[in-house]
Amino acid sequence: MPVPLLKLTNVNKSFGPIDVLHGISLEIFAGETLCLLGDNGAGKSTLIKILSGVHKPTTGAVEMDGAPLAFDSPRDAAERGIATVHQFGGTFPLMSIGRSFFVGAEPTRRVGPLRVFDRKTANETAVRAVRKLGITRIDDGDRLVGGLSGGERQALAIARAVHFGAKVLILDEPTAALGVKEAAHVLRIVLQARQSGIAVVFITHNVVHALTVGDHFAVLIRGAKAADFRKGEKSREEITDLMAGGEHMAELEAEIEGFNAAAGQAPEAVR
Ligand SMILES: Nc1ncnc2c1ncn2[C@@H]1O[C@H](COP(=O)(O)OP(=O)(O)O)[C@@H](O)[C@H]1O
Ligand SMILES: [Mg+2]
The missing domain is CATH 1.20.5 (Single alpha-helices involved in coiled-coils or other helix-helix interfaces)
Incomplete structure (x- = not known):
């Protein structure tokens, strides 16, 4: 058996008196898509916020590559190669495509004693990365992220994760607000990311979308794992x-x- 990239053992999460997650154990492998399914309020976002350094588990253990993991911030998680696209976008609508692509990792060039943001390189890199995923409508890195469609924004975020060598890509309901065609495109890009060896955690309450991309599935009901199975083991x-x-x-x-x-x-x- 390969060592899981990420492993949760008996994770519980409470906010004050409210118990949101109960005894969650999960394994996430490189080159696989784990679909986290569950109704609204089931605890899906809370669970992935533990993996992305937003929340700490109240009790229980998280391991990466077999070693215990404790993130103090989302930056810690990002530095370990965990890229997260939070629900409802999480991008910066008033930022340019090139700028948003490099938030936290800006390419700079020297101008006298200063280092300034290299807009041209940033724009070219961002546009190239997005085109690699088959999005050819994005051809100008100066355009604002707010002007992109929902699917294009997801594509931009996924391209960014792939470009910076993420090991884990967490997508919180990436297809929830999209039309059928756009959703299909995002699903195709998710398959592409997974093919490149990334572990994808795909959150959805759409069973068809899950079955399209998932290798492995976990169903959350009221904060507990109600089922955990592999592709082909259960029908729609x-x-x-x-x-x-x-x-x-x-x-x-x-x-x-x-x-x-x-x-x-x-x-x-x-x-
Ligand atoms: N910061 C928080 N404080 C208190 N309760 C929270 C907090 N975050 C989430 N919850 C509660 O946890 C439950 C699960 O929420 P969430 O993880 O967002 O579910 P899902 O993403 O599956 O819709 C909900 O009842 C929600 O109100
Ligand atoms: Mg959610």
């Missing part, structure tokens, strides 16, 4: 049922029955 229907959770379905059925009963008693009022 089984995964959808799992995510809905048996209890939830029973509640829904009871509610529908209630509506039906009300409709039967007071037909005029309801129809």
Whole structure:
């Protein structure tokens, strides 16, 4: 068995009195996509914020390449090669494409005693990296990130992670706000990143998107891992049922029955 790139053992996370994650154990391997599935509020974002140095686990262990890991900040995680694209963009709308590509790693050139941001090199590098992923509509690094479509922004963020040699790429709901065509494009880029040997953690509540890119799947329900399986082990229907959770379905059925009963008693009022 290969050593997992990242390994979580019995991770719990509480915010004050609120327990958000319960006993999560997970393994993430290079060259594989782990899909983290779960309904809104299941704890997906909280879990990946632990991997990206935003939160510390309340208890439990995180290891990278077999050694214990403790991040004090997102910068620590980034320096270890963990690139995260947080939910709702996480980019800088008023920054140029070239500038945003190099945030925290600006290429500089000497002008007398000063080192200044090398705009031309930054723009060319960013545009080239994005084009490598098949996005040819981005041809001017001076354009503002805010003018890009949702899919182009995701592509830019993924290109950045690949360019700077990320080992792990975490994408929090990258396809949630996209149309079908744009989502398909982002999924293709995710496959490309994974093919280059990166470990991808792909968060979604869309089972079809997950099945398109995933090698390995974990389902979170109310902060606990409800299932963990590999590609081909469960059907789309089984995964959808799992995510809905048996209890939830029973509640829904009871509610529908209630509506039906009300409709039967007071037909005029309801129809
Ligand atoms: N900083 C926080 N303080 C308190 N509660 C939080 C915090 N962050 C998340 N939560 C709670 O944790 C639960 C899981 O949230 P989140 O991880 O964002 O879920 P998901 O990404 O799966 O939709 C939610 O009930 C949310 O309100
Ligand atoms: Mg979330």
